[in-house]
Amino acid sequence: MVFVRLREILACAPTGSGKTVAFCLPLLAHLHQPTNKGFRALIISPTRELASQTHRELCKLSQGIGFRVHIIDKGAVAAKKYGPKSARKFDILVTTPNRLIYLLKQDPPAMDLSSVEWLVVDESDKLFEEGKTGFRDQLATIFLACTSPHIRRALFSATFALDVEQWCHLNLDNLVSISIGHRNSAADTVEQELLFVGTENGKLLAMRDLIKKGFMPPVLVFVQSIERARELFHELVYEGINVDVIHADRTQQQRDNVVSSFRSGKIWVLICTALLARGIDFKGINLVINYDFPTSAVEYIHRIGRTGRAGHKGKAITFFTEDDKPLLRSIANVIKQAGCPVPDYMIGFKKIHSKLRRKLEKKPPRRTTIRTTPRFLMKKGGSKQSRWVNK
Structure with a gap:
């Protein structure tokens, strides 16, 4: 034996x-x-x-x-x-x-x-x-x-x-x-950029600026909550791009349909929460936008890992505001380790206490509502906007 x-x-x-x-x-x-x-x-x-x-x-x-x-x-x-x-x-x-x-x-x-x-x-x-x-x-x-x-x-x-x-x-x-490679590191096939947008309102301006300048679909946009995914969708649905949203509150059939449409190219921009940050392999994602700052380096690595897969090149842009400063150092270190440039002052930030880090991971900062559309249009029956309100 x-x-x-x-x-x-x-x-x-x-x-x-x-x-x-x-x-x-x-x-x-x-x-x-x-x-x-x-x-x-x-x-x-x-x-x-x-x-x-x-x-x-x-x-x-x-x-x-x-x-x-x-x-x-x-x-x-x-x-x-x-x-x-x-x-x-x-x-x-x-x-x-x-x-x-x-x-x-x-x-x-x-x-x-x-x-x-x-x-x-x-x-x-x-x-x-x-x-x-x-x-x-x-x-x-x-x-x-x-x-x-x-x-x-x-x-x-x-x-x-x-x-x-x-x-x-x-x-x-x-x-x-x-x-394989460095533990907890980002893929070196992804060009990574940190973009300071000032305030929460600056994020929407930066997003519209990217759309105005032109981009190559498909694009994944990450936000920190289901409610913010809905809000951003309502803002982008009139921008002349094929955009949709996926999150845990949508039915399984709706989620499957959205994923299928995104894979086939019918949807150019997909707004999502951390639901899609893990393991999902979409062929040819050209750009990942972190609209809301990741709560940890691990989450950041998984988010931007949706692009630059199987040896292909990709790009990731991460918006940040003054409120995101406590977590900026850890993300900047991941970016630097991958060979992408980051300002020296970010690396020099004081390391936050582990207790505060765990708190921020579980409870991200409260952010103002993503909205430029007047509230009455959101509720007006029969309008195009109202048809999307439950996305």
């Missing part, structure tokens, strides 16, 4: 460098061919959009082999679809944590993970965040449900906080840590 000691993997590589292929190909090669054992591989993603993208790539890579790759759409429907017997018809499952937990908590559980040989956690630093945005408790439940003694666990991300690495060393067996 030959005993092979399995290694758990913690992998970090820049955005757009091919992490999805890096875990999909070994997974498919190891599974070799379809069986009737049930789900043998499980991939966890933080958002539905990223799960859909991974599912699509797996289907392409396994074409002609016969693997049955599935994604959970709705928990209630899946509870009937993935019963203990029917689950043996499938090989690979891609899902978000919440939908899988819903199935595991059914009585009896509507999902059997005892045959899972590969457990991949994509964008794992996001999944391990604590609080409302994290999935640490759900991941613990999923880990315990995967009971096969032959299971391999692999965690991938473009960034890693120290606490994630510490957790992995404490809870995973025989861990090997792999880093």
Whole structure:
């Protein structure tokens, strides 16, 4: 008998460098061919959009082999679809944590993970965040449900906080840590620029100036909240460009339609929150605009990582005001490390206390409403503006 000691993997590589292929190909090669054992591989993603993208790539890579790759759409429907017997018809499952937990908590559980040989956690630093945005408790439940003694666990991300690495060393067996390039760094294929706009009103002027000068679509614009995404959309919808907005308050069908339209070129400018900052691969994004300043260097890296992917060049412009000064130093350091110019005075700012930094990450500064349109036009029935008010 030959005993092979399995290694758990913690992998970090820049955005757009091919992490999805890096875990999909070994997974498919190891599974070799379809069986009737049930789900043998499980991939966890933080958002539905990223799960859909991974599912699509797996289907392409396994074409002609016969693997049955599935994604959970709705928990209630899946509870009937993935019963203990029917689950043996499938090989690979891609899902978000919440939908899988819903199935595991059914009585009896509507999902059997005892045959899972590969457990991949994509964008794992996001999944391990604590609080409302994290999935640490759900991941613990999923880990315990995967009971096969032959299971391999692999965690991938473009960034890693120290606490994630510490957790992995404490809870995973025989861990090997792999880093491509500098840890928590931006891709050097992105031309990065910081643009001082004075006040919140200056952001809209700067945005309209960029549109007036001309730009090459597609463009992603990041804001810090759903409400601000709506507000900016109402301002840009009359600028003569094809613009839309995506955020967590829109239905899944609306979000899927927007993503599809953006991929096909029907939408030139897409306004979004952090929902799309993780892992989503849009081909040929030419420009990322950080309308609202990122709350951390990690968030900044993921936002601008939507451009400059797979060796292609891209550009990122980040607006900042006086209110953003506390976080300016950390972003400037990321930009400088990537080889882009930044003023020396930004690097020289005093480093903020860790307690204040964590507070700013959880609660960004309050910003004035994005609006130049008179309020009565926003509410006037029958106008073009009113048709978009619920975007």
